[in-house]
Amino acid sequence: MSLIATERNIFPQSYRGRLTEGVTYDYRNNNLLWIDIIQGEVHRLSLDDLNKHDVLKWPDPKESIGFVSLTERENVVLVAAKSGLAYGDFSTGTLKYFFKYPFTEEETHRLRSNDGIIDPWGNLWIGVMTDFPVSAKEGVQAEGKLFRITPDLKVDVMLENTKISNGMAFNDDGSEVYWTDSLNFTVYKFKYDHEKNALSNKTAFIETKHFYPNENDPEPDGLVRTLNGDIYSAVFSTSTILHVTESGELVEKIQVPAKRCTCVTIGGPDDDDLYVTTGHLKLDDFDAKIDADDMFGDLGGFLFKLKVGLKGQKKNIWGGKVDA
Template sequence: MVCAKFGLAKADFRLKQIEYVLRFPSDDATSLRMRSNDGIIDPWGNLWIGTMNDFPITKKEGVLPEGTLYRIDASDMSVKIMLENTQISNGLAFNKDGSKFYWTDSLTFTVWQFDYNNETKELSDRKPLIDMRNVFPEQDSPEPDGLSRSNDGVFYHAVFGTSLVIRYNSDAEVLHKYVLPACRITSTALGGANDDKLFITTAHLHLDEFDVSIDPEDRAGDLGGFLYRCDLPDKVNSSAKALWAGK
């Protein structure tokens, strides 16, 4: 299953085909402007997925606050709108019991935290957790991208355009910065056999140029587009990824 341009789909990567099983509840004109971005499975097995402007729109008009954060219920595939008028949904996480929800809107440069009630399916008490402009005052656009959160409440957050992953706690105290030989840092994952690895995805500088020829053997200059592994000095108490609870 993949989150695609118009909704949730079954994908066959060998045949390079997708078949939609659910479409987001938007009109045709809006659907053409949007695509899926980052998402997460919550502790109860439901899918949360954010949409944003698709590439042809962003090239012409930039990113507009037309996005939506949806919750897709695993039991009946019903769709609930959780947040509207978003820009770039990224970096989602729950705490261990699911009572706290963390969500990144990259162009606000902020990670937002909410209280979450799974009985009512409602978010409340929205407030900023960390604003990357305070962490990177010298940067014009320090965009928080994908993140991981440990069971200890420690975040490992990729910051697009900075060459850095930052580690910070639930009090927004920055504990460490991991420097990579790539500018566009996109997401993180925690794990490894001994629970002491940080995996980091990056984007190539020419990602937006669809007709460009990229040589993966070229190790000169910016090394975006590679997957990196960082060996950490201690175990991180990583949280297991939740699984989709539907069929």
């Protein structure tokens, strides 16, 4: 099987973002969710009625959003913002912090949330990394962490001294964890002991330099696991989605007409549509116009939808109690 995305696969046709990421399918109501990290936005689109496209946006331009997940309430999402966790309520159109990370004052200035996952027990695993204004001057530093945050807001540091902590997945029983180390061009697999909350046996599962020997920076980004154990990983700067088997063998590279592929998920009514988010080539130029009518050149910033024929894992729901 060989898939190629074109402008015909843009979905939805009327929308184009700056740095779209974190795409998530809500199987309870057939909604598609995604974020625009730099714009500080959460988007929700009804796949039953494409005219129902709701947006939550931080009013503070210094804010960003690295991750979004489902909660027990269908109208409320968990949002990993710059320096902590917020609830986004689509019924009121609001975003509001309820928890701040245990950052020092300096870390609060330097770090932001990036990608994460809800594990099978309802805990949040969230990576934090060098924030945009700092990395623009100094580059991304090995100052990040991977937190596990329980529903009662206990924080454990699972990994330290990371750069870009990215796409994650658990196997079916939660005994294995996939974690993306973007700037080391590797998706690692760990053994995970839930009772002890301990990671062990770190092994390289995907080394993108192996699959992209002619690319300088094939950074693996967001990923999704299928029910049969395959992995789809968006590989930033390569215009492709890498599809491998459970043993890490190449199945295909899905071509996308956008250089900066950022994240993937599987969902839709038959649970076999692959949704892809991408970044605009001028994502950090706020004077650049992001034009959804412009179909010339690189199509970064658009989302794409392709039929893959494999079913994806359902997203787990945050175990925290959402106040009414």
